[in-house]
Amino acid sequence: MAYINVGASASGARIASKAALKRALASDPASVAFDRTAAVGVDAGQPDIKGDALPExxxxxxxxxxxxxxxxxxxxxxxxxxxxxxxx
Incomplete structure (x- = not known):
């Protein structure tokens, strides 16, 4: 299992709380984008992960x-x- 360090945004704005993240993923996962925070390594420079396309x-x-x-x-x-x- 791999862990990927990310931040989260919905409709271009940072998500303010864990509860808001849960609501956004429940109502419209496609509106949530997870941006990778790695400066080096295999995740550095990779594209955002969409909430409706989480990696298995x-x-x-x-x-x-x-x-x-x-x-x-x-x-x-x-x-x-x-x-x-x-x-x-």
Missing amino acids: GAKLSVTGPDPYNNRRWYATVYLSSTGKITVN
């Missing part, structure tokens, strides 16, 4: 609202074995 076998480690300047909340987002988006 990977867990997204989300820091928000801004992974660089404001780390008030954390979440792990992944696809469950049934294909459901899970946020912990």
Whole structure:
């Protein structure tokens, strides 16, 4: 299982809370974009991950609202074995 460090945005704006992330993924996963924060390594420079196209076998480690300047909340987002988006 791979872990990918990311930030999260919905409709171009940073998501303010873990609860807001859960709501956005439940109502419209395609509007959520996870931007990779790695400066080096295999994830550096890779495109954003869309909420409706989560990679199988990977867990997204989300820091928000801004992974660089404001780390008030954390979440792990992944696809469950049934294909459901899970946020912990």
